[in-house]
Structure formats: structure tokens, C-alpha cells
Amino acid sequence: MAGENRKAVVLVSGGVDSTTCLAIAKREGFEVFALSFNYGQRHRAEIEAAKKVAKAFGVKEHLVLDVPLGAIGGSALTGGIEVPKDVPVEQMQARIPVTYVPARNTVFLSLALAWGETLNAADIFIGVNALDYSGYPDCRPEYIESFEKTANLALKECVEGRMRIRIHTPLIKMTKAQIITRGVELGVDFSMTHSCYDPDPVGRACGRCDSCILRKKGFAEAGIPDPTQYAP
Amino acid sequence: MAGENRKAVVLVSGGVDSTTCLAIAKREGFEVFALSFNYGQRHRAEIEAAKKVAKAFGVKEHLVLDVPLGAIGGSALTGGIEVPKDVPVEQMQARIPVTYVPARNTVFLSLALAWGETLNAADIFIGVNALDYSGYPDCRPEYIESFEKTANLALKECVEGRMRIRIHTPLIKMTKAQIITRGVELGVDFSMTHSCYDPDPVGRACGRCDSCILRKKGFAEAGIPDPTQYAP
Numbered sequence: 001m002a003g004e005n006r007k008a009v010v011l012v013s014g015g016v017d018s019t020t021c022l023a024i025a026k027r028e029g030f031e032v033f034a035l036s037f038n039y040g041q042r043h044r045a046e047i048e049a050a051k052k053v054a055k056a057f058g059v060k061e062h063l064v065l066d067v068p069l070g071a072i073g074g075s076a077l078t079g080g081i082e083v084p085k086d087v088p089v090e091q092m093q094a095r096i097p098v099t100y101v102p103a104r105n106t107v108f109l110s111l112a113l114a115w116g117e118t119l120n121a122a123d124i125f126i127g128v129n130a131l132d133y134s135g136y137p138d139c140r141p142e143y144i145e146s147f148e149k150t151a152n153l154a155l156k157e158c159v160e161g162r163m164r165i166r167i168h169t170p171l172i173k174m175t176k177a178q179i180i181t182r183g184v185e186l187g188v189d190f191s192m193t194h195s196c197y198d199p200d201p202v203g204r205a206c207g208r209c210d211s212c213i214l215r216k217k218g219f220a221e222a223g224i225p226d227p228t229q230y231a232p
Numbered sequence: 233m234a235g236e237n238r239k240a241v242v243l244v245s246g247g248v249d250s251t252t253c254l255a256i257a258k259r260e261g262f263e264v265f266a267l268s269f270n271y272g273q274r275h276r277a278e279i280e281a282a283k284k285v286a287k288a289f290g291v292k293e294h295l296v297l298d299v300p301l302g303a304i305g306g307s308a309l310t311g312g313i314e315v316p317k318d319v320p321v322e323q324m325q326a327r328i329p330v331t332y333v334p335a336r337n338t339v340f341l342s343l344a345l346a347w348g349e350t351l352n353a354a355d356i357f358i359g360v361n362a363l364d365y366s367g368y369p370d371c372r373p374e375y376i377e378s379f380e381k382t383a384n385l386a387l388k389e390c391v392e393g394r395m396r397i398r399i400h401t402p403l404i405k406m407t408k409a410q411i412i413t414r415g416v417e418l419g420v421d422f423s424m425t426h427s428c429y430d431p432d433p434v435g436r437a438c439g440r441c442d443s444c445i446l447r448k449k450g451f452a453e454a455g456i457p458d459p460t461q462y463a464p
Contacts, residue, residue: 065304067300068343103342103383103387106342110335110338118306138385153369153374154369156369
């Protein structure tokens with residue numbers, strides 16, 4: 001059944017990972033329904049990036065949902081806590097950082113399920129990776145596998161045997177450099193993407209948050225020029 | 233650890249089940265944080281009921297979140313599909329009805345996790361029941377157990393060993409009559425509650441949707457007068 005259904009919901013944040021993930025879903029032949037979230041993140045510039053990317057890849061539809069994670073708080077990305085700067089990569093992964101957003105991927109994937117079920121899209125793509133990442137627990141393979149099991153128990157279409165949800169994580173074992181290299185191969189223009197957690201008022205990247213550091217390192221290791229506009 | 237933490241997030245829709253569930257959480261000694269959702273449901277009267285109930289039980293806080301399930305559609309409760317009327321109870325449970333909302337409990341529980349983690353509340357109460365219910369897959373014990381496992385893999389506080397999420401479903405094996413009887417024992421004033429999927433403009437229950445039928449049957453079987461205001 002899953003093979004016949006060629007619609008996929010792809011979570012698109014507008015960063016390097018989700019953009020490459022979108023390119024991979026397209027390359028695999030899926031009709032792509034892009035899903036982005038306005039969740040009160042301080043780096044809302046990423047939504048504009050997501051729109052550009054979705055358009056560039058000719059997605060079937062791009063839905064941007066408002067999700068009230070800001071009303072819940074508990075994160076440097078949505079609340080008053082400062083975004084850490086200049087943290088060495090080894091330290092990022094030693095413990096879960098303050099930019100962690102409680103239950104973010106669970107909330108996002110749940111909404112992807114809801115949309116997927118109405119679209120009859122059994123395939124959901126999410127650009128998590130467990131190598132060059134920020135140490136978030138909801139990016140690990142064991143979490144994704146468990147969510148997939150839960151999804152197949154939750155949905156009417158699954159329980160009635162017409163659909164089997166598959167959560168695709170094509171980047172999960174890739175380094176940032178590999179993700180960038182693969183993205184370039186698939187025609188991604190990374191100048192459209194946005195990674196910085198703490199951009200300046202005109203949207204330029206800080207160059208110093210975890211997300212910027214991992215991005216810079218990825219371009220350097222891939223030997224590909226970094227098209228990011230950094231604040232001076 | 234779980235025993236020391238006496239805060240609970242209780243999902244409160246303002247209906248019979250969630251109100252009894254709230255009363256049980258209070259009776260078990262939890263400090264209750266009530267969580268309701270404005271998800272584009274046509275029976276938004278339930279949010280006013282939830283507010284009354286939360287106040288009557290002296291919850292610590294009541295958060296009402298806007299969730300964009302209406303933007304996603306796929307349900308008689310949020311979309312243009314008509315709410316079925318006069319369906320016999322046996323038929324309701326024979327197949328999942330059009331009032332099913334895609335991934336609703338997964339979305340709601342995910343947001344409860346997010347709030348729970350910021351509050352340091354490891355206990356989440358949800359008034360699902362698998363006997364006198366509408367046949368929704370995300371009310372079954374196997375779904376709830378799977379969600380609980382996923383939650384414990386998703387959250388920073390769980391992965392770092394400071395919290396273990398427990399999803400409480402005290403009503404899961406109760407009939408509607410038992411739920412009503414238990415609610416009355418615990419001091420619930422059911423005249424405050426709202427169950428109807430399709431109330432009239434002044435908020436009176438239709439008496440004919442699945443939710444009204446199950447509610448009426450419950451009061452009748454419990455031998456307790458039904459305080460519901462039905463439309464003439």
C-alpha cells in the first residue's frame with residue numbers, strides 16, 4: 001500500500017537539513033506537501049526561507065501553521081532566555097542545550113500526521129540528524145521509531161488498514177558536510193536557507209550560535225563556499 | 233521520582249469524561265494544571281464549560297491553547313461535513329465516525345507534554361475511555377501506552393533522568409454511567425459540562441449527535457437526573 005501512495009508531508013524549517021530533506025523527497029518521486037510552523041521562535045526569518053525553498057522546489061502545497069509553543073515557554077528559542085554563543089561543538093553534544101524546545105518534534109510530527117491523514121499522505125519526511133546536531137532527544141532514531149509506532153495506532157486510516165505511516169529520516173546518519181554536499185548535488189541553493197537562532201534585525205546570521213557554528217563547520221568540511229550573510 | 237512530583241496536567245474539554253477525570257486527579261492529591269484547546273471545533277461552547285469546571289475545582293492554572301486543526305480539516309467537528317444524528321450506539325462503535333479528528337489526541341497530548349515539561353509536571357491525565365465511546369482509535373489503551381513510551385524518549389527531562397512521564401487514563405475501562413456516578417461522588421456539577429457536537433446558537437445540546445446520545449444513556453443507566461439543557 002505504502003508504495004502506491006506518492007504523496008509526502010515534508011517538515012520544512014528553511015534550514016540546511018530540512019531543505020536537503022525536501023530535495024531528497026522530491027528526488028525519490030514524492031508529490032511534496034511542505035509543512036512549516038510559526039511557533040513563536042525568535043528566528044522567524046526561517047519561515048521566509050521555508051517559503052522560498054518550498055517555491056524553488058515546486059511543492060504541491062505549503063502550509064504554515066501557528067503553533068502556541070511560545071505560550072508554553074521553556075526554551076531560549078521562544079522565551080526570554082539568551083541564545084548561547086561560541087559554544088564548542090564537543091560541548092554542544094555533551095548535554096541538551098537551552099535552545100531545546102519542549103516536545104517540539106512531537107508537536108510538529110503530530111500535526112504532520114493530522115495533515116497527512118487528510119491528504120492521504122502516509123509518508124512523512126523530517127530532516128533530523130543524530131551526528132552534527134544540537135543534542136536534542138527528539139532527533140534520535142529511537143524516538144523516531146517510537147513515534148512511528150504510536151502514529152500507526154493513532155490514525156483512523158492506519159487502524160482501518162488503508163494507510164501505514166512511515167517517518168522518513170534520510171539525514172539521520174549524515175554529517176552536516178554530507179548533508180550540504182547532497183543538497184548541492186540535488187540542486188539546493190543554500191543562500192535561500194536560514195539556520196541562525198538569533199539573527200539581526202535585517203535577518204543576517206549571528207555566526208556564533210550553535211546552529212551557525214554547525215552550519216559553518218559543515219560548509220568548511222564539505223569544501224563548499226558558505227553563501228550565508230553574516231552580521232558584521 | 234514520579235511520586236514526589238504532585239503536579240499534573242489534566243486535559244479538560246468541558247465534557248462529562250474530562251470533568252470526572254479532573255475530579256479524580258484532584259482527589260488523588262495532584263496540583264492540577266488544566267489544559268484546553270480551541271481547535272476550530274464547531275462546539276466551542278465546550279471551552280466555556282471547561283473554564284467553569286476548572287474554576288469550580290480550583291485548578292492552579294487553566295491554559296487554553298489555539299491549535300490549528302481547523303486549518304487541516306478532515307473532520308465533521310472542524311469542517312463542512314455534517315455531524316451525524318440519531319446513530320444507534322451499537323453502530324457508533326462498529327466503525328470510526330466522521331466526527332473523528334485526525335491525530336487529535338496525539339496533538340493534544342504533545343502539547344500537554346510541552347507544558348508539563350516546563351512546569352515539571354510528569355503526570356498527564358486524559359479522560360479517554362474505551363467502552364462507551366465513539367470508536368476513536370486514539371482513545372484505546374494500546375495507543376496511550378505507545379504514546380507514553382514515545383514521550384519518555386522525546387523530552388529532555390526524561391532523557392536526562394529527572395522525570396518519567398505517566399499518562400493517566402482513570403476512565404479507560406469505565407462505562408459512561410460509571411463515569412457519571414463517580415463524578416457525582418466527587419462533587420462534579422454536570423450542569424456545568426458540555427458534550428454536544430452540534431449545539432444551537434445559544435449553546436443548548438442537540439440531543440441527537442453521538443456525544444449527546446452517549447451522555448443521555450449514561451445518565452439514564454446511572455439513575456441520575458440529566459441536567460443538560462436540550463434544544464426543544
